[in-house]
Amino acid sequence: MDFLTILQELAGGMLTTIRIFILTLVFSLPLGLIISFGRMSKNVIIRTLIKVYISIMRGTPLMLQLIVVYFGPYYIFGMTISSNYRGTAVIIAFALNYAAYFAEIYRSGIESMPRGQYEAAKVLGYNKLQTFFIIIMPQVVKRILPSVTNEVITLVKDTSLAFSIAYAEMFTQAKALAASAHNIIPLIAAGLFYYVFNAIVAYLMEQVENSMKYYE
Amino acid sequence: MNILEMKHVKKAFGETGVLKDISLDVREGDVVSIIGPSGSGKSTLLRCATYLETMDDGSIEYIGNDTVQPFGLVFQNFNLFPHFSVLRNIVDAPIRVQKRSKDEVYREARELLLKMGLSDKEDAYPCELSGGQKQRVSIARALAMNPKILFFDEPTSALDPELTLEILKVIRELAEEKMTMVIVTHEMAFARDVSNRIIFMENGYIVEDGTPEEVFTSENARTKEFLGKYHYILE
Ligand SMILES: Nc1ncnc2c1ncn2[C@@H]1O[C@H](COP(=O)(O)OP(=O)(O)OP(=O)(O)O)[C@@H](O)[C@H]1O
Ligand SMILES: [Mg+2]
Numbered sequence: 001m002d003f004l005t006i007l008q009e010l011a012g013g014m015l016t017t018i019r020i021f022i023l024t025l026v027f028s029l030p031l032g033l034i035i036s037f038g039r040m041s042k043n044v045i046i047r048t049l050i051k052v053y054i055s056i057m058r059g060t061p062l063m064l065q066l067i068v069v070y071f072g073p074y075y076i077f078g079m080t081i082s083s084n085y086r087g088t089a090v091i092i093a094f095a096l097n098y099a100a101y102f103a104e105i106y107r108s109g110i111e112s113m114p115r116g117q118y119e120a121a122k123v124l125g126y127n128k129l130q131t132f133f134i135i136i137m138p139q140v141v142k143r144i145l146p147s148v149t150n151e152v153i154t155l156v157k158d159t160s161l162a163f164s165i166a167y168a169e170m171f172t173q174a175k176a177l178a179a180s181a182h183n184i185i186p187l188i189a190a191g192l193f194y195y196v197f198n199a200i201v202a203y204l205m206e207q208v209e210n211s212m213k214y215y216e
Numbered sequence: 217m218n219i220l221e222m223k224h225v226k227k228a229f230g231e232t233g234v235l236k237d238i239s240l241d242v243r244e245g246d247v248v249s250i251i252g253p254s255g256s257g258k259s260t261l262l263r264c265a266t267y268l269e270t271m272d273d274g275s276i277e278y279i280g281n282d283t284v285q286p287f288g289l290v291f292q293n294f295n296l297f298p299h300f301s302v303l304r305n306i307v308d309a310p311i312r313v314q315k316r317s318k319d320e321v322y323r324e325a326r327e328l329l330l331k332m333g334l335s336d337k338e339d340a341y342p343c344e345l346s347g348g349q350k351q352r353v354s355i356a357r358a359l360a361m362n363p364k365i366l367f368f369d370e371p372t373s374a375l376d377p378e379l380t381l382e383i384l385k386v387i388r389e390l391a392e393e394k395m396t397m398v399i400v401t402h403e404m405a406f407a408r409d410v411s412n413r414i415i416f417m418e419n420g421y422i423v424e425d426g427t428p429e430e431v432f433t434s435e436n437a438r439t440k441e442f443l444g445k446y447h448y449i450l451e
Contacts, residue, residue, distance in 0.1 A: 119268050120295035124309035124361060125285040134312070138299050215298050216343035 006177065006189050013173035014193055020090055020159045020169060021197075025152065027095035032102025039107050050103075057100030062093070063164045069093040070165045090162045090169075094155075101151050109144035110136065142212040149205040156198045170194075217244050218279050219286075219365050219396055220265065225274035227260055234260045235271070236420035242365060245394045249407035252417035253442060258400040261417070262289065262367045265398075281364065285313075288358030292370040294350040296342040302329070302353050303338040306360045314361065321360070328356040332386065348379030355386060366390070368399040384410075404446040408432055416442065 038050035057065070070089040073079040113136055121131040160171035174190035177183075220242040227235040234257045242248060250258050263269040265276060266289045278286040297305050306325040310316050329335050332352040342350055351371055358366055368387070372380040384406050390397060391410050401407050407414055407428070414431040416424035416439050424431045424439050432443060 114295075116291060116293060116295035117297070120291065120297070122268060123266055123285070123287075123289045124357070125313040126309065130312065134308070135297055142299070215341040 003185065003189065006186050009177055010170060010173055010186065010189060010193070013168060013170035016087075016168060017159045017170040017193075018197075020094065020162060021155060023091045024094040024098055024155060024159075027091065028098035028102055031095060031099035033106055035099055035103035036106035036110065039103055040110070054100045054103060057097050058104075062097050062158060063161050065097055066090065066093040066161060066164055069096075086165060086167045089165065090167050094158070098151065098155060102148070105144050105147045105151070106140065108147075109140040112143060113139060142215075145205070145209050145212065149202070149209070152201055152205060153198055156201055157194060160194070218242065219244050219246075221275075221277045221279060222265065223275045223277075225261075225264055225276065226272045227257075227264055227269065228272055233420055235264065238274070238420075238422060240415070240422065240425075242396060242398060244364075244396055246396055246398075246413055247391045247411045248398045248413045248415060249411040250398065250400045250415045250417060251402070251404065251407055251442070252415075252423075256417045257420045258417055259369050262369050262398070262400060266367060278364070283314075285361065286364045288361055288363035288366045290351070290355055290358055290366065290368045290371050292373050294342070294347075294354045294374075296350055296354055296357070298342050300341075301338065302334065302340050302342070302345070305342070305353055306357045309357070310360050310362075325356070325360055328359055331389075332356050346379065347375045348382040351375065351379075351383050352386060355383075355390075359390075365396040365398065368397065368401070370400055370402065372401070372403060404443070418442070 035050055035054070038046050039054065041047045041050070066089070069092050070081070070086065073085075074081050117135055117139070118131060121135045126135065159169060162169045163172045163175070166172060170190055170193060174186040177186040218241045220240070222238060222240040225235055225238040225240075226233070238257075238261060240261075250261065252258055260269060264271045266287055268289075297308075300308060303322075303325060306328065307318075307321045310321040310324075311318055326335070326338070329338055332355065334349060334352055334356070337345065337349065337353075342353065345353065351374075355366075355371075371387070372383050375383060380403070384403065387397070387399065387406075388410050399407070399411070409428075411428060414424070414426065414428050415422055416431055416434075418438055424434055424436060426434075431439065434440065434443075
């Protein structure tokens with residue numbers, strides 16, 4: 001089995017991994033912002049619920065959450081699980097989990113903004129939405145970018161956890177291929193794939209960070 | 217003609233009253249300096265007048281006002297928007313909030329920068345400016361909204377003496393143009409020279425309100441004691 005054949009065999013898994021990665025970010029980045037608002041809410045009930053939610057998401061293994069999201073409908077409601085649901089379950093579990101991490105990052109960024117920025121905006125007549133999206137958020141993004149980068153890089157590797165519900169992403173396929181071919185090359189190829197993927201992600205995030213270096 | 221009428225304004229933080237009963241009218245063209253010891257409520261007064269703080273009692277009215285925001289406020293520590301260029305700091309609110317035409321706003325902003333001696337800085341970011349330059353941008357930002365009255369809360373306290381003079385000169389020019397201003401300051405000589413009215417606050421009350429001459433020669437014991445500390449400057 002030559003390397004090229006292996007790569008071809010793994011190509012589908014690679015695309016699936018990239019898909020998990022992108023969809024997770026697409027859903028969790030905005031969801032995290034909404035959750036961070038809940039976390040900072042003046043309403044005690046909302047704030048407490050969100051706090052509990054975040055602590056569960058951060059305090060239990062993502063793999064466990066994945067399994068609960070996938071098998072939950074069956075165990076709790078006795079529903080039959082279609083295999084189509086597998087991919088959806090992965091995205092739901094990942095998005096919910098990453099949103100919790102992003103929420104805490106957003107919150108720390110938002111709370112670190114000096115009050116004077118809000119006051120200057122208010123005196124100039126900006127409304128609350130304008131103040132948040134035009135004055136506050138762009139500065140928050142710059143501040144939190146390094147932390148977001150960390151999470152995004154962790155996500156690249158975490159996608160392999162979809163293996164735990166036998167979702168045919170990169171890692172699941174590489175392991176199956178290695179087992180059937182009695183060959184370690186598929187696993188090495190998988191490692192290489194994650195490494196290169198991460199290098200690209202890190203490079204892109206660095207570009208974004210650099211694009212915000214024009215001010216302090 | 218009065219621009220601002222504050223009547224019996226009271227404000228407390230928890231148990232401690234900070235503004236106890238403040239009534240103050242500001243007429244068009246007035247340059248009012250507010251002086252007084254630390255903690256007397258000067259900033260709180262400005263913050264109530266600019267709605268940054270809600271008062272507990274009393275009323276604040278901007279007479280004949282047809283705009284949402286008839287005032288501007290210049291902060292001690294500038295509070296420029298660091299992610300905006302100098303020019304954007306000045307034009308963004310007039311365009312976005314007041315919905316004025318871009319051409320007009322940019323033209324006025326450039327005139328303001330010229331007046332502030334900052335024409336070469338329009339593309340700079342606040343982090344590239346000195347404190348005095350930052351404060352001049354923040355004054356330009358406030359003026360670009362065409363306020364009827366401009367408040368300053370210790371505009372020179374974060375600056376060293378040389379930069380302080382730079383800002384005082386700008387305020388003096390505004391006074392000559394009959395801009396209505398209320399200035400909280402510890403620069404006694406400046407207050408005496410530039411204002412037509414001085415207010416001495418202590419402990420949440422207005423103790424004196426008069427011409428510089430009246431206040432600086434007042435026989436009131438509290439006023440005398442406070443001004444006594446500045447005698448080396450005023451002589
Ligand atoms: N947000 C707040 N919460 C609680 N207390 C406050 C708050 N803002 C001001 N104070 C208190 O109110 C009092 C008056 O404060 P203020 O800032 O108005 O004084 P000031 O005359 O501007 O003093 P300074 O010359 O030091 O600037 C002070 O005792 C201050 O501690
Ligand atoms: Mg003050």
